[in-house]
Amino acid sequence: MANNLAVSATDGCDDQIPTVDYSLLFSEDQNERAKSLEHLGKACEEFGFFYLINGVEESVVEAALKGISDFFELTNQEERSEYLKKDSMDRIRWGLRSHAGENREYLKVVAHPQYHCPTKPASFRDAIGVYFKGMHEVELGLARAISKILGYEKTYIEKEFRLEAGFDVSAMNLYPPSFQSKGSIGVPDHTDPGFFVSLIQDVNGGLQVLSHKGSWIAVNIPSNAIFINLGDHLEILSNGKYKSHIHQVVLDNNQVKRISMATLHGPSLNTVVAPAPGFIDDSRPPAYRGMTYKQSLELNGSDEIDVQSSLDQLRIPLAI
Ligand SMILES: O=C(O)CCC(=O)C(=O)O
Numbered sequence: 001m002a003n004n005l006a007v008s009a010t011d012g013c014d015d016q017i018p019t020v021d022y023s024l025l026f027s028e029d030q031n032e033r034a035k036s037l038e039h040l041g042k043a044c045e046e047f048g049f050f051y052l053i054n055g056v057e058e059s060v061v062e063a064a065l066k067g068i069s070d071f072f073e074l075t076n077q078e079e080r081s082e083y084l085k086k087d088s089m090d091r092i093r094w095g096l097r098s099h100a101g102e103n104r105e106y107l108k109v110v111a112h113p114q115y116h117c118p119t120k121p122a123s124f125r126d127a128i129g130v131y132f133k134g135m136h137e138v139e140l141g142l143a144r145a146i147s148k149i150l151g152y153e154k155t156y157i158e159k160e161f162r163l164e165a166g167f168d169v170s171a172m173n174l175y176p177p178s179f180q181s182k183g184s185i186g187v188p189d190h191t192d193p194g195f196f197v198s199l200i201q202d203v204n205g206g207l208q209v210l211s212h213k214g215s216w217i218a219v220n221i222p223s224n225a226i227f228i229n230l231g232d233h234l235e236i237l238s239n240g241k242y243k244s245h246i247h248q249v250v251l252d253n254n255q256v257k258r259i260s261m262a263t264l265h266g267p268s269l270n271t272v273v274a275p276a277p278g279f280i281d282d283s284r285p286p287a288y289r290g291m292t293y294k295q296s297l298e299l300n301g302s303d304e305i306d307v308q309s310s311l312d313q314l315r316i317p318l319a320i
């Protein structure tokens, strides 16, 4: 992992994270629709991340976060550790990280194409399931909007990534882990694979994203919004036009308890993702190797459910 990261992030207006109104992307009013598509295009190209409003109902987000909180509070560690790694094909996995480089407790579940979730506590599975359903609709909507912005048919990304069988994994995180934190890093700096990541949290504080200008921006998600960060495989498909941005979680002296859910919305596992012909010409040769989503998830020796980035290995060095 790169450089020393426990630095404070700015809230500078220079780097203000844009807000995209999901409902306006599909407005009946053609002018309004064109304007909001243009705004989304700028958010993708000039930032790579944005707050999305009017995507999934606030009550659904709140219920999902309450479900996660119940999971961590109403079960004991022994019950949760039932989901410790057993197999590379795990569809539910629990982990507790408490060392200098990472401090969190997490539960990862495969959300799509088949939803897996612990059955205890009783309310958990349904609350998360409703959120995933809503988010999958939003994923298809964003795929259509971004396809149009990129000059393609609206179903282009949906078909390229085979989103009907898209592999979505959700990481539900608790910081600090059982309050035994051994350092200030919650999650070290990384990018995430996939089309994009959607992120919700119960309190602000901790998540930082590295802007294209090289400054860490604090992600303070408005209560009615979801944070969207474009993923590695949109960067690959667009041959680098849209970038996947590095982010990290820095813990605030272990004082603040925070719950987050980061859902990685990916192509289907057997889809080959490579730079699209429309983004390649003599001056822009392919900058990434193509391979299936599954191969790219396993490139670093990780399991599918780990959803670790392999973007660095996929980059083709520029010929001089
Ligand atoms: O908890 C967060 O805010 C971010 C977590 C994250 O980046 C991840 O799970 O990939």
Ligand SMILES: [Fe+2]
Residues within 6 Å of the ligand: 190, 191, 192, 197, 247, 262
């Ligand atoms: Fe992440």
